[in-house]
Amino acid sequence: MLASRALSLIGKRAISASVCVRGAHGVAKVEDYTLPPYFDRRETPLPEVAYVQQLTPEQKSLKEKEKGSWAALSNEEKLALYRISFKDSFAEMNQGSEEWKSVVGGILFFLGFTGLVILWQRKYVYGPVPHTFETLYKEQELQRMLDMRINPVEGFSAKWDYENKQWKK
Amino acid sequence: MSLQKPIMRGLLAKRLRFHLPIAFGIAITVALSYKFGVTEPRKKAYANFYKQYDAVKEFNAMREAGVFESVRPSGK
Numbered sequence: 225m226l227a228s229r230a231l232s233l234i235g236k237r238a239i240s241a242s243v244c245v246r247g248a249h250g251v252a253k254v255e256d257y258t259l260p261p262y263f264d265r266r267e268t269p270l271p272e273v274a275y276v277q278q279l280t281p282e283q284k285s286l287k288e289k290e291k292g293s294w295a296a297l298s299n300e301e302k303l304a305l306y307r308i309s310f311k312d313s314f315a316e317m318n319q320g321s322e323e324w325k326s327v328v329g330g331i332l333f334f335l336g337f338t339g340l341v342i343l344w345q346r347k348y349v350y351g352p353v354p355h356t357f358e359t360l361y362k363e364q365e366l367q368r369m370l371d372m373r374i375n376p377v378e379g380f381s382a383k384w385d386y387e388n389k390q391w392k393k
Numbered sequence: 394m395s396l397q398k399p400i401m402r403g404l405l406a407k408r409l410r411f412h413l414p415i416a417f418g419i420a421i422t423v424a425l426s427y428k429f430g431v432t433e434p435r436k437k438a439y440a441n442f443y444k445q446y447d448a449v450k451e452f453n454a455m456r457e458a459g460v461f462e463s464v465r466p467s468g469k
Contacts, residue, residue: 371460
């Protein structure tokens with residue numbers, strides 16, 4: 225507390241001293257890129273800067289009139305003041321667009337292209353499948369699963385008729 | 394322009410009044426249908442299977458098929 229109080233004393237004196245030293249330069253000019261950007265977003269209804277930074281003379285006089293009683297403003301003036309501060313109204317910023325059609329089209333197109341790439345890979349890149357995929361081997365696998373009584377209650381072997389050696393109807 | 398003042402309070406409560414019964418209803422319906430569609434038939438299927446289950450007969454059948462490593466087929 226004491227330290228901040230002491231610092232504020234020194235700080236005030238330092239600032240006034242620097243202004244005196246630099247003559248009449250004072251504050252630097254505010255560049256556009258140094259200001260926060262303006263966003264029309266539903267989540268942040270009050271952007272950090274007004275939309276229009278450089279006011280025309282009519283807008284400047286309107287801003288002066290705004291400092292008085294607001295009941296004296298006409299509806300057009302109120303709208304003009306709104307458009308100085310904001311770019312889109314909530315209705316305008318929330319309206320949908322047709323962009324989703326392009327997005328879905330692009331997705332499907334690239335899915336199709338990927339399918340072609342995979343087909344080419346299967347033919348020209350991959351070697352043969354293992355011998356365990358041959359029909360005879362698969363039949364032996366199936367017979368062994370039935371012999372082991374895989375899932376005999378509700379699943380695999382439950383559907384096999386062991387008496388008549390065929391699938392249950 | 395003099396618009397009507399919009400509703401400023403109780404928005405969440407209003408939404409919950411509408412959606413909460415629906416949410417509970419759907420959740421309970423799904424739970425009940427799963428219970429009576431899946432778990433009860435499954436319990437009955439297991440009960441019926443083990444009513445007529447002869448473990449020794451099944452063992453001998455599996456042994457003859459040659460799936461065990463501890464006992465060989467009886468060779469008859």
